[in-house]
Amino acid sequence: MLNILILENNPIICKNLINKIQSSELSAKVFNIAYSESEALEILKNNIIDITILNINNCSINFIKFIKKYFVNMSVIAFTLDSKNFKNDLKYKHLFYELIQNEPIEQNVFNSLIKLIRLKADSKKHLLSNIYDELEKIHFDLGYKGTQYLCECILLIYPFNCDRININNVVYTKVSQKYNSNINNIKCGIYQATYRCYQYYHSDLETYFNRKIVKKPTTKEIINEIIKHIIQKKQSANVS
Numbered sequence: 001m002l003n004i005l006i007l008e009n010n011p012i013i014c015k016n017l018i019n020k021i022q023s024s025e026l027s028a029k030v031f032n033i034a035y036s037e038s039e040a041l042e043i044l045k046n047n048i049i050d051i052t053i054l055n056i057n058n059c060s061i062n063f064i065k066f067i068k069k070y071f072v073n074m075s076v077i078a079f080t081l082d083s084k085n086f087k088n089d090l091k092y093k094h095l096f097y098e099l100i101q102n103e104p105i106e107q108n109v110f111n112s113l114i115k116l117i118r119l120k121a122d123s124k125k126h127l128l129s130n131i132y133d134e135l136e137k138i139h140f141d142l143g144y145k146g147t148q149y150l151c152e153c154i155l156l157i158y159p160f161n162c163d164r165i166n167i168n169n170v171v172y173t174k175v176s177q178k179y180n181s182n183i184n185n186i187k188c189g190i191y192q193a194t195y196r197c198y199q200y201y202h203s204d205l206e207t208y209f210n211r212k213i214v215k216k217p218t219t220k221e222i223i224n225e226i227i228k229h230i231i232q233k234k235q236s237a238n239v240s
Contacts (some may be wrong), residue, residue, distance in 0.1 A: 002028035002121055003047070004159045007040045007054040017053065017113070024114045027121050036183040044071060048156045048174055051075045051120055053113060056097035075120050077113060127158060130233065134226045138208050146189030149175055149200070154223050167220060190219050
């Protein structure tokens with residue numbers, strides 16, 4: 001399920017966006033609506049958001065640069081209903097997952113948004129497959145609950161700058177809600193899954209990390225390393 005944040009100060013446009021998303025049969029939900037940049041930042045800092053949809057005419061360039069810097073893998077979909085100013089909006093284009101122009105009616109914008117959200121949903125499935133591939137390389141048992149918890153943590157953290165995410169306060173809480181379990185069970189499951197790899201596949205773990213490992217890696221270290229490998233694989237695929 002994709003969590004979507006809408007940044008738009010027009011309630012009618014917000015309602016239309018929500019209706020379109022809900023009727024599209026996408027595996028996505030509108031997590032929240034922000035009517036200002038400050039509201040949006042507060043939501044982004046304290047929640048896991050996959051996609052931010054914003055009206056380009058309601059945002060400053062500094063705000064957009066900020067969220068792209070600190071939420072590095074989150075998709076930002078920008079749209080405009082003002083075709084007169086569209087040429088001026090092109091200066092923002094390099095910052096976005098996609099920029100949509102209304103041509104000429106609002107319905108086309110909404111249809112384009114749904115297409116992009118569907119692409120993002122497919123991208124998330126591909127990411128999940130990559131995470132499982134990386135976990136298998138270091139011999140995590142994919143059938144074990146702790147490995148599933150870890151996989152979910154990576155999915156949640158991937159859209160962000162990892163160093164800015166509080167795993168205890170945000171990520172573990174989200175995972176515990178999804179699996180209807182308490183946070184201690186989530187931590188314990190991930191610890192056991194990681195310790196098994198450290199104990200029985202120590203040399204493979206060192207090869208994967210490309211350094212000597214003298215103690216069991218922390219959850220954050222495992223997550224960061226796996227995300228690094230996924231990004232490197234993605235960059236290599238783009239080059240080729």
